[in-house]
Each structure stands twice: as C-alpha cells, then as structure tokens.
Amino acid sequence: MEDIIYVVGHKNPDTDSICAAIAYADLKKRSGVGVRAVPARIGEINRETEFVLNTFKLPVPMFLETLKLQVQDLQLDPAVTxxxxxxxxxxxxxxxxxxxxxxxxxxxxxxxxxxxxxxxxxxxxMDMVDTNLLGISDTPLQNVLETINARLVIGHVTDFSPTGKILIAAMTPDRMAHWVEKNDVVITGNRLENQVEALKLGANCLIITGGAVEETPELQRLAEEKKALVLVTPFDTFTTARLIPQSIPVxxxxxxxxxxxxxxxxxxxxxxxxxxxxxxxxxxxxxxxxxxxxxxxxxxxxSQRKKKVILVDHNERSQCISTIDEAEILEIIDH
CATH class of the missing domain: 3.10.580.10 (CBS-domain)
Incomplete structure (x- = not known):
C-alpha cells in the first residue's frame, strides 16, 4: 500500500499557498516510488486562486478536515462477504x-x-441437539445437496418440506413406525424395505447413503404419491448424519x-x-x-501509523491545522 503524504499550506490559503501544495505534491509523485502525495488545503480558496486554477484547468486541492487517524487510513483486511x-x-x-x-x-x-x-x-x-433442525432453520434443499454431495433422483425441489426430525433408520421395518413420522428426514442405507416403509410412514425426504439406489417402480410410485424426495449421497451413513447439520443457512x-x-x-x-x-x-x-x-x-x-504531512508556504504552528500534533511532519518548506 502506498504511503499517502498530504502537502498542505497555511490557514486562509492564498494563491501561492495553494499552488505550492499542488506543485510540490506533483514533484514528490514524480520523484518517489510508492509515494502518493496529495495536495490539500485547510481553508476555502479565494476568487483569485479560483481564477488561476480554472485558467490552468487544475482541480481544487482536497479539504483536509483533520489529521487524526480514521478507519479509512488503515490498510484494512479485505472482506469476504x-x-x-x-x-x-x-x-x-x-x-x-x-x-x-x-x-x-x-x-x-x-x-x-x-x-x-x-x-x-x-x-x-456443538450445541445442535434439535432433531428438527432443518425445518427450524428453513434450510433450502440446495444446501443439503451441496453439503452431502447428493443428487436428487426422485421428487421435486418445491416439495422439500422437512418440518419433522432427522433420524437414521437403523431399525427393522416393523419397528420403524415407532420412530418415523410425517415430514421426517430419514437416512438409510441401500435397504429397499426400509426405504419403502419410511415413505409409507410419511417421510418427506429419504437420503440413501453409499451411492447406490434401486429405483424400483414401488419406490418411484410411493415417492410421487407422497410428494416425497429421494436423495443419494456417496457418503456413508455416519458421515451423512454428521454433515447434515452443517447444511443449515448461516x-x-x-x-x-x-x-x-x-x-x-x-x-x-x-x-x-x-x-x-x-x-x-x-x-x-x-x-x-x-x-x-x-x-x-x-x-x-x-500497527497504526500517523498521517504524514509536508508543510509549505509557512513555518508557524499557529497557521497549521489544529490536529497537527496527531501527524508526522516530514518536511517544512517556506520562502
């Protein structure tokens, strides 16, 4: 980052004070690498100075309100939004x-x-204990697909409504009725009987682990009838269950x-x-x-550093900006 050096004249600036700031700032820029010299003023310009600047098509130097360090003077870290x-x-x-x-x-x-x-x-x-986390957090399906690297094999995005809980169907089909409820998200391996039973019991989303699925007519029919979704992920059941909570939106x-x-x-x-x-x-x-x-x-x-200034056309503290003590004076040039 280039060092900014403010080249500034005295209070109530006249034409030679303004021109000195412009000329010396230009000289500093031409003579130094990594230096950004900026002509400045600490008062309004008069009509004579305005005429001179207009004649030579030069911009009015910036108004230097203070030399106290501001946030914008720091070399900020880039924001990852x-x-x-x-x-x-x-x-x-x-x-x-x-x-x-x-x-x-x-x-x-x-x-x-x-x-x-x-x-x-x-x-x-660490505190995620709500099994109905996806519904509470209004998690979009795309987040789930990306988080567990899954693909949607049956169903429609608009039917994703996981207002129930998340569970692993590790039990036998005859025991699933004690666990699976309407709109649940059910994680299971490639066990067709468990998949079918989960859909019959009203699961909204069936996540099949291990990367394989038997897209049988019965599974297809049940999913469409119940407006349920079937996802397939290459991860194992444990990894899938661990990753699912990470799909919630920030x-x-x-x-x-x-x-x-x-x-x-x-x-x-x-x-x-x-x-x-x-x-x-x-x-x-x-x-x-x-x-x-x-x-x-x-x-x-x-690691903050003071603002740097060069004073031109005067050498008196009384003619400086009031916050001059906050700055580092590099040079004083008077005539």
Whole structure:
C-alpha cells in the first residue's frame, strides 16, 4: 500500500499557498516510488486562486478536515462477504480458505445485515441437539445437496418440506413406525424395505447413503404419491448424519442484533473502546450506505501509523491545522 503524504499550506490559503501544495505534491509523485502525495488545503480558496486554477484547468486541492487517524487510513483486511442463505459448511470453508475469523453477511443490495464468526459456528455446532433442525432453520434443499454431495433422483425441489426430525433408520421395518413420522428426514442405507416403509410412514425426504439406489417402480410410485424426495449421497451413513447439520443457512446463527460495525470516517480513538468491550477479533467497515469495504481487526490499532504531512508556504504552528500534533511532519518548506 502506498504511503499517502498530504502537502498542505497555511490557514486562509492564498494563491501561492495553494499552488505550492499542488506543485510540490506533483514533484514528490514524480520523484518517489510508492509515494502518493496529495495536495490539500485547510481553508476555502479565494476568487483569485479560483481564477488561476480554472485558467490552468487544475482541480481544487482536497479539504483536509483533520489529521487524526480514521478507519479509512488503515490498510484494512479485505472482506469476504456472504449471503445469509449459504450453508454453515460453505461459510466454514471460506473461513479456512481466506484465514478469516469473521464473515460479514450482506443482503442482495450489498448492505450489511449481520456477521458470522468462527466461534458462532463452533459453539452452535456443538450445541445442535434439535432433531428438527432443518425445518427450524428453513434450510433450502440446495444446501443439503451441496453439503452431502447428493443428487436428487426422485421428487421435486418445491416439495422439500422437512418440518419433522432427522433420524437414521437403523431399525427393522416393523419397528420403524415407532420412530418415523410425517415430514421426517430419514437416512438409510441401500435397504429397499426400509426405504419403502419410511415413505409409507410419511417421510418427506429419504437420503440413501453409499451411492447406490434401486429405483424400483414401488419406490418411484410411493415417492410421487407422497410428494416425497429421494436423495443419494456417496457418503456413508455416519458421515451423512454428521454433515447434515452443517447444511443449515448461516442466518440461523449469525449475529444481526446490536451489530458492531465501524464507518470508514470513524476516528481510531473512538473505536478502541468498542473493540475492548466486545468479544470479536475483527469488525466490518462500512460506508454511509452500509456497504462493506473491509474488515478492521485489533492488530490494526497496534500497527497504526500517523498521517504524514509536508508543510509549505509557512513555518508557524499557529497557521497549521489544529490536529497537527496527531501527524508526522516530514518536511517544512517556506520562502
């Protein structure tokens, strides 16, 4: 990241103060690699200066309001944003891939609506005891298919309504009536009698493990009659049962209330207390439209560097911006 150097003149700038800032900033840019010199001002320009700039088609230097460090001055970590509908497994994979501990969750317009942290996923996964988890979390079928690498062999996506519980049909068919209920998700191996019995008892989704299925006329007829779905996964029964909870959408466990996020214009002094009083390792950074621009972490505050300035056309503290003590003065050029 290039160092930004602000080249700025005195208060109530006249033409030579503005021109000195523009000229010296241009010289610095031409003479240094990795240097971004920006001409600035700490007051409104007068009519004479406006005429000169218009004549030579030069833009008015930026107004430097403060030299206090703001969030936008940091080298933020890139934000890995996600939709609230993606599965917990996908979110976990993204965290591993990008070495991220926090994922901002955005809506279709790119606005921040929540965050998911590594601890959210691990703690929630350890506490998952609801057997009707898919229904409670409104899990889409696509999440299930992707999570267990399954394919839909019988049924229609629109009929997926797993409002019952998740169970493994390890018992004999004559005992299944004590366990299987309407709209359950039933996991079983390639045992046709168990598959047929599960559909007769009203299972909404039948997941056949081991990668093989006998698509018999009876199984096809029952599934269509009951508006049930039959999925086939290459995983074994244990692995399938372990992965299914990871298919729930992140909206089920994300933090959306009392969300801690910072604006790009926030001063670092102001965000320190918020960071110290909350448990997160990193925080989303948004603009005024609540769109995510990056992630700020605690280590950014430790590695912060002062803004750099070059003063031109004066050498008096009284003519400097009021927050000059917050900056690192590289040069002073007067005449």
């Amino acid at each position: 996600i939709s609230s509908e993606i599965s917990v497994k996908t979110a976990w994979s993204l965290m591993q891939k990008h070495n991220a501990k926090t994922l901002p969750v955005i809506d279709d317009n790119g606005h921040l609506i929540g965050i998911v942290t590594l601890s959210d996923i691990t703690s929630k996964y 909206k089920y466990l994300m933090t959306s209330r009392n969300l801690v996020a910072f604006n790009r214009d926030d001063f670092l002094d102001d965000i320190k207390d918020s960071m110290l009083s909350t448990r997160y390792r990193s925080y989303p950074v948004v603009d005024d439209e609540n769109r995510v621009h990056g992630v700020v972490a605690r280590y950014h505050l430790i």
